[in-house]
Amino acid sequence: MLVFEWGESMSYRKLPLASLVVNPANDRHGELENETAAIAQLFATQELHMRSLAKDLVAKGEIFEPPLVFPSGDRYIVADGNRRTTCLKLLATPRRALTVELQEFFADCRKNWPGDFPDKVECRVKTDRDRVDDILFRRHTGVQGGIGQSTWNDRMKANFVIRTGKGGGLNVADEIERRLKDAKLLPGRKIPRSNLNRLLSAESLRNRLGISVRKGKRDIIRDEQETLTALHRVANDLASRTITLDDIWDTESKLAYIDALETEGVLPQIALKSKTSPGTPTPAPRVPHPIPAPPRPPVWPHLIPNVSYGVTWSAHLQRHRAIWEELQYKLDLGETPNAVSVLLRVLLELSIDNYVKRRQLTNVQEGDKLANKAGKVADHLHAASKIDKKYLGAIVKLKQGEEIVSLDTLNRYVHSPNFSVSPDHLNMLWATLAEFIVLCLEA
Template sequence: MAIRRIALSALLVNRANDRHGELENETAAIAQLFASQEQHMRNLAKDLAAKGEVFEPPLVFPDGDKFVVADGNRRTTCLKLLSSPRRAPTVELQQFFTQLRKQWTGKFPDKIECRVETDRDRVDDILFRRHTGVQGGIGQSTWNDRMKNNFVIRTGKGNGLHVADEIEARLRSAKMLPSRKIPRSNMNRLLSSESLRNRLGISVRKGRLEFIREEQATLRALQRVANDLAARTITLDDIWDTEAKLEYLDDLDREGVLPTVAPKSKPAQASVSTPTHPAPQKPSPAKSTPWPHLIPQVNYGVTWAAHLQRHREIWEELQFKLKLSDHPNAISVLLRVLLELSIDNYIKEKSLISVHENDKLAQKAAKTAEDMYTNGKLDKKYLGEINKLKHGEKLISMDTLNRYVHSPNFNVSPEHLKMLWGTLSTFVVLCLTA
């Protein structure tokens, strides 16, 4: 640990802050902090201006010639906006920070005292033990369930089963363990979410690690990962966030390292033989207690990378917040938006040259589905279901979805929305996991 005075301009508000999950850049992170807790941010800024100092040094770690703020992002954001009010996300907030800056006691600091940690595992250990007490936004805010879940997904800490220990035991049993010690915290971080584990052929079910691909192929893939981590070919910096994890796994996929064949001798543990990103089965909520929202509360295997932030927000509103019985119109519009954003994500990630700028959404959906079919991600029957989107006057059609948005006389049926999601869910998930 070192205490250093660091230029405010050299501090980066964390775009992967566990308060909101991964975002594209610092500007988006600043905007999200105000979108989610504007009053707390205002209270904190007023307190900073009134006292003229920062009472607790932000926790930071080096990133090139900059320092990323691991803890203290709200404080740092307020200071940055007091220093440069034009960076505030709205005109109203720009005016607020302009007036507040005039109230600053004494000379405004161009440098602030920070606690610098170079070991990112230590940074996560510190974060795990903090966040108690709110004090109306002046003190550190307690993490809610989503924030805690973001932390677990990012780091692999506190999720029950110690995945790295299980993998090490399996490799040792198969006599495939590297000679060097595996940095288990890095292994846990890399395999912190189910969708990432699935790509390497494993799954955590009911507190147990299981193979969902051919066992020897999975073990070889795990051995490669273990060797990369043990030899420090892949370090914590290389798998710090979701984008970096996906990039590493994509590299393994291109090398042919990742398992693709499901085991045949153990049907209970088997999964459909598909490419690395398997097409998920259509899940359904428990019949005894119907889920009141559009998207059932099941794991669809989506890895929420930074560029999927808006997709994720819409998804979570449809899965946890908006009830079909109360908000059918809002849900119908958001479903249409989620479908379009998801299709555009697939087109961008796969660089589909067959899609033209002037193509309508139904044409984009058809071309996207055709590419999925060509690459073995969906079968011919399901391709036909998606192609129905091109036809008007059908319940499963883009015309119907467009009427939800534009028609003043079109009645929204919760049951029809459920049917639409039941049909489109696999397609949407494939678009999001491209």
């Protein structure tokens, strides 16, 4: 059967199962490093649904809705239908399952497949990735015990908005286009707004280009002229098709583009506060009318405060992100201080290791203790003007084992059977380490 759509024909094709790639940037889990990690995440979060779906595929001997895919080189990335595709792949090759138990499960299911197992799958192929996202945005409305499509939860919807810039209640591109027009900096060709919204879908990325969008309010947060110049460059790159959708498809590629602009010196500098000229009278302060004090908000029960730290969660930071969110939203510090102390220790070391790997620090050895690695990373951050001398001293002070609030204390929380965990000490550690950990994650 031929299926015709606006501007497209023959959008359904039979593709080799081996050519389909389970999407590492599936919005169900956020960006991961590869297909194997994506399959692992699907089973880590939805194993019962995955098993139900596999049994249903075997019972019917078919899938009822073709996966939605887009080409990537000589393969096809699955945009929608990753659970179905994963089950088919593991039925085809049970040894790819992550545990012996799952390998046996898929091998037993495969024996019951009616007739010959298919080596090709009918897929809906879309070359326009914006079109793919438009389709995704209109789907996901029923669970049906795991056999039907699973409804996206708030985290999944947020992943989609962060990746694409669609459906988030914002239109950053409109505001940028208006500001560029007022400054007479619009490029000659039309700016692809969807691509601009995608590029600037995360607050941390917008901040690097000098703008902020919070609670519906749009601000320029760096030197205004330099910000407009940088936005003109981005708009021109997109309008001229120097940068296309393929170049800013996921967080890694967005960061690579913005990092390249930083290397070129395109990104704006932080605006300096204007100084009052000599002789200018200082206006008398206004005396406010007394107003009742607002009620104090409830104390946040978790280690990491409920504020945005501006971390851009790339695919290689998926585990770091999961630990961060447990510390920020799930683990009650008062009730689970031991668990919090262990996870803080893990987050710190993983973050330091991320910085060492991304910045290729050769003076950090595999056998270095955590405190020594932290000191070497802090020295590198100071040399790169990322932290000042005062904060470097604070990190160095944490290396001193005799201090109560020190990295030695954190190690003893993890390894000593006789050391009592203190929530107050953990809060003080976080207050000191927060900026350091964020810089390590943003390496």
